[in-house]
Ligand SMILES: *[C@@H]1O[C@H](CO)[C@@H](O)[C@H](O)[C@H]1NC(C)=O
Ligand SMILES: *[C@@H]1O[C@H](CO)[C@@H](O)[C@H](O)[C@H]1NC(C)=O
Ligand SMILES: *[C@@H]1O[C@H](CO)[C@@H](O)[C@H](O)[C@H]1NC(C)=O
Ligand SMILES: *[C@@H]1O[C@H](CO)[C@@H](O)[C@H](O)[C@H]1NC(C)=O
Ligand SMILES: *[C@@H]1O[C@H](CO)[C@@H](O)[C@H](O)[C@H]1NC(C)=O
Ligand SMILES: *[C@@H]1O[C@H](CO)[C@@H](O)[C@H](O)[C@H]1NC(C)=O
């Protein structure tokens with residue numbers, strides 16, 4: 419009765435086949451992009467903090483991995499209240515990281531090695547130490563309205579903030595400034611006043627910032643927190659979420675209908691797309707990439723494609739999916755994304771970033787590799803966070819080790835729910851002092867104690883490591899079947915998720931992921947309509963499934979939480 423169960427499976431899993439996206443000449447197509455958190459990548463001068471010369475000294479790593487680009491989190495002048503996301507000068511390098519000539523040194527070498535450089539563009543706010551803000555306080559033109567200033571409201575004789583809006587990092591989003599006698603909006607830290615995009619000269623200044631870095635040879639920008647850019651100018655209170663289960667000063671206690679995802683955001687993005695493209699035309703340069711960061715609905719995310727974003731970051735493996743999601747949840751979300759990418763655009767998949775727990779911590783270490791394997795097998799661009807390629811995991815921090823403002827603001831009882839420090843520890847290069855990251859006695863965040871075994875040098879010597887697996891995945895992404903084959907996401911029984919990529923006249927590429935805690939044998943051949951004999955191309959490290967062996971696909975033995983990629987070449 420195999421035909422009956424196959425038929426049933428076709429109905430139950432709502433089989434779908436998409437047409438291949440049109441080939442584009444964009445350099446980021448079918449590649450991985452690698453995020454560097456510069457404080458933690460490589461320290462060249464022994465002060466315990468990573469820097470530009472450190473990155474320059476390690477650029478060969480990206481050639482070795484064969485990723486197309488590095489995206490570097492902010493390196494600009496900053497009081498470091500939010501570790502660089504609070505910027506006091508958009509067009510200069512913070513001395514902690516180096517100088518503009520170190521930057522040029524880095525990009526020159528990157529260019530010679532064929533590695534693209536993407537900078538972080540943080541348009542929502544500046545540091546409160548930025549000269550624009552200092553002049554805005556004094557109402558000096560044209561800076562007076564560069565920020566969002568409001569009078570307080572008098573409640574029972576005391577001045578209160580203009581409304582109930584909350585900062586992402588907790589407490590009111592408004593801070594009173596005595597000198598100006600008004601409140602300013604800060605959607606993030608108090609030291610990060612929001613810029614006012616209803617002010618046209620301000621946006622012109624921001625376009626000049628983009629041009630400044632394009633003149634210095636950058637290949638594109640990743641735009642930070644874009645959905646916080648514009649606020650509804652009625653400044654109405656936001657509704658409370660009933661039974662949110664969090665304290666009243668927690669960002670998650672309100673529905674952010676007036677301070678986030680406002681429609682005007684898209685036209686601002688379009689002005690930046692135009693500024694970047696017209697700069698490129700003058701120089702006949704290669705196309706520039708724009709990635710946008712917005713934790714928002716699928717519909718809102720997809721809309722960024724239509725207004726100039728090449729990569730509206732797809733955070734599904736961070737949220738809404740999590741360790742408790744079922745195979746069906748995964749299928750539904752993956753299908754929805756692939757179906758909604760507008761024609762002529764590329765899907766994208768983010769594994770991790772500096773705001774989230776590391777992937778092996780979110781899903782458990784056995785599932786660490788699952789996500790780079792999914793990202794490699796699915797169509798489009800993969801985005802990984804430094805350390806993902808060697809399986810780095812969170813290093814839990816005590817309260818007094820905590821330095822992230824999101825953690826500090828939450829206080830000693832709740833800091834660990836909010837702190838992003840555990841995912842920002844130094845890169846683990848080798849088994850020497852500080853994992854080879856720094857010669858300092860103390861690094862800005864502690865190195866994870868697992869560095870003696872989890873490190874790049876050790877993994878390079880091993881046959882079966884996260885590193886060797888990741889290199890195979892980068893190569894897989896460049897194969898024609900992954901670039902332009904059809905994609906089907908299939909439930910193989912209840913506990914196994916399958917992805918099949920097909921091109922006419924060649925054997926398929928098949929990914930199987932076991933969501934369960936016990937081993938069983940599945941008939942992938944019947945469920946997925948694939949050849950009876952396929953070869954193991956790659957497997958998750960802890961699965962211990964040997965590579966290059968031939969498998970009978972009617973009886974695939976998948977250990978707990980294992981992932982495996984099968985090919986016919
Ligand atoms: C790196 O990728 C390029 C294509 O993007 C490919 O031509 C080259 O062979 C790859 N290098 C290695 C060492 O695999
Ligand atoms: C940023 O720094 C550069 C170099 O020091 C300086 O020329 C420029 O005026 C600064 N920008 C602002 C807005 O202060
Ligand atoms: C550029 O970086 C390399 C490697 O770190 C270093 O040897 C060289 O002196 C640097 N050059 C400049 C101009 O800073
Ligand atoms: C103002 O004061 C009155 C009397 O003390 C009190 O009942 C009321 O709740 C206060 N209003 C607010 C908004 O705090
Ligand atoms: C993920 O779920 C499994 C099964 O319920 C559990 O054993 C594991 O501890 C969870 N891992 C994380 C990181 O929550
Ligand atoms: C953290 O605080 C505790 C109690 O005050 C102290 O014993 C401990 O040494 C501190 N640890 C660090 C890393 O500062």
Ligand SMILES: *[C@@H]1O[C@H](CO)[C@@H](O)[C@H](O)[C@H]1NC(C)=O
Nearest residue numbers: 463464465466857858859860
């Ligand atoms: C590191 O600590 C040792 C011993 O405490 C001290 O002698 C040395 O000067 C310190 N080095 C640095 C770079 O701080």
Ligand SMILES: *[C@@H]1O[C@H](CO)[C@@H](O)[C@H](O)[C@H]1NC(C)=O
Nearest residue numbers: 848849850870871875876879
């Ligand atoms: C450190 O790593 C090297 C290889 O990178 C290895 O040869 C050596 O045995 C390791 N030492 C220790 C103490 O683990």
Ligand SMILES: CC(=O)N[C@H]1CO[C@H](CO)[C@@H](O)[C@@H]1O
Nearest residue numbers: 500503606642643711771773
């Ligand atoms: C993922 C990301 O970059 N998030 C950033 C969003 O913006 C705030 C404020 O700039 C940063 O703290 C986050 O790190």
Ligand SMILES: CC(=O)N[C@H]1CO[C@H](CO)[C@@H](O)[C@@H]1O
Nearest residue numbers: 911934936937938976977978
């Ligand atoms: C670990 C493991 O093998 N778990 C599951 C793998 O897939 C089969 C088939 O769906 C499940 O029954 C196993 O429990």
Ligand SMILES: [Ca+2]
Nearest residue numbers: 461463467469
């Ligand atoms: Ca340093």
Ligand SMILES: [Ca+2]
Nearest residue numbers: 612646647648
């Ligand atoms: Ca804003």
